[in-house]
Amino acid sequence: MQPLSLYLHIPFCRHRCGYCDFNTYAGLEALMPAYAEALQREVRLLAEAAPGRLAVGTVFFGGGTPSLLPAETIAATLATLAEAYDIASDAEISLEANPGTLDLAKLQGLRAAGVNRLSFGVQSASPEELRLLEREHDFPDVIRAVQWARQAGFDNLNLDWIFGLPGQSLDSWRRNMQLAIQLAPEHLSLYALSIEHGTPFKDMAGRGLLPELDGDLAADMYELAADTLGAAGYEQYEISNWAKLDGGELLACRHNLQYWRSLPYAGLGAGAHGYLAGQRTANVLAPAAYIKRLQEGGVMEFPRTPATASLTPLDAQREMGEVMMMGLRLVQEGVSQQDFAGRFGRGLDEVYGPQIERLAGLGLLERVNRPADAIRLTERGRLLGNQVFLEFV
Ligand code: SF4
Structure with a gap:
């Protein structure tokens, strides 16, 4: 079997941002220890169900805000992974982090645990835009987080940015991109804001409280970003993703390449989706239900785990x-x-x-x-x- 990728979902945030439609929850931090235990159990149960020992090329802690978990919990999860799977010696091990949740010691702990790539949710450098998005950090937090990450030994950083915000001008976006380049990350992901059902933004838009999104202006921002990043030495390899070259090798996100190449990956954790043995898998959404299922269930037929809510074979x-x-x-x-x-x-x-x-x-x-x-x-x-x-x- 070709090497798998493993996605581990951490569904906790300090605050739910107004535009977010991810499976994540504010105010459930008390569940984190039991959740981490359940996640480690799911990691083991999937491995035990597999027809042979599974090789793994990439691991991705996504969320939510994985950086809310203590570094020791990430280390324990990675140790469980290493016991249960053949993790490649050059595996890419990524973790999503919110700049306001970090300090140098935490980043050193994550690096020592084996995390070798960080993805920071920056979204914007403008105080007004960050306020609109209800993000809890400010841009100085980002600058500090990048400096600490470098000090802790991370040489592979991604910064996520959002464009096409209500009321955002082309000039403001240009400034955002200049500041992004000054931070010199290896990788940048740029997403156009979309207003999703069930979010506070959708509600505000429905009540006329949010300026309308301007699709033409968002397209201009996209082209501006492509030109600016191209001139700064970033290569666009995916619709929303740019990376630097390192000695001829593109520092693309190998984990996401697995998705884009439609290669197999396991999705573990509450609400996680996977693609294994020709089937789409989806886990139960609520963290409390997830924990309960893992406490009560055992080994099942691969690729099912006690958390599996649905399996869909792909014809x-x-x-x-x-x-x-x-x-x-x-x-x-x-x-x-x-x-x-x-x-x-x-x-x-x-x-x-x-x-x-x-x-x-x-x-x-x-x-x-x-x-x-x-x-x-x-x-x-x-x-x-x-x-x-x-x-x-
Ligand atoms: S920090 Fe990220 S995952 Fe959490 S609510 Fe905000 S956008 Fe969603």
Whole structure:
């Protein structure tokens, strides 16, 4: 079996930001010790259910706010992983962190535990924009967190940023990008704000309390970011992701590459999703229910664990659609003809010939010979990715 990626979900935040629709909760910190124990139990039970010892290439602590957990808890979880799985010696081990939740000692503890990549939720450098997003940190917290991370020995940092905020000007976004570059992270993820159902932002928008989002301005911001980051030596490799080169090697997020290449990953923790043994897995959402299930359940048939709420087998048609949708997000690599044919026994053109021709005719897709015969989005296609993806699902 090819190496897996492991996603571990930490569903705790100090405060729920107004735009957030992730499975995360404020005010449940008292559950953290029992949750960490349950997570370690799920890690072991999945490994015990597997047909053989599983090899793991990447681990990702996501949330929520994983940096709320004590470094000792992260260390204990990684020790459990190392007992139960074959973790590659060069495994990428990432952790999402909120800048206001850190100090130097915490970062040193995380580094000593084996975490080798941090992803900071910065979102903006502007006090007004951070207030609008209801973030609890300020930009000086970010500067300090980056300095401490470097001091603690982290040489692989990602910064998450959001653009297209209500009332945000192009100038403010330009300033954000200049400050991002000054921090010199290895990697940047930029997301356009979208107003999701069930969030306070949706409610505010419905009551006319939030300025309308301007899609054209957001597209201008995206192009500005692509130009600015390109000029600063960052290479765009995915619709929302840029990375630096290190001695010819792109410092892409290897964990996320596993998703975009539609390769297997386990999703552990409350509400986590996985893709294992040809099935989509989804765990029960509520942390208390998750803990209870792990306390009561035992080994189940792979890839099920006591936390599994649903298993959905993917038929070939759906899997092909997902390979296209995820693979086309990789703006350099795209979807390789050879990989597709190797995986499905049918060529890309045989399955999607008319769609590819149509989208190429519209200037949204192109055929390239790098690294293999592949199709990928054009620059215009990157702005209209959703329209392209719909053709394949
Ligand atoms: S810190 Fe992140 S995960 Fe937590 S509520 Fe805010 S946006 Fe959501």
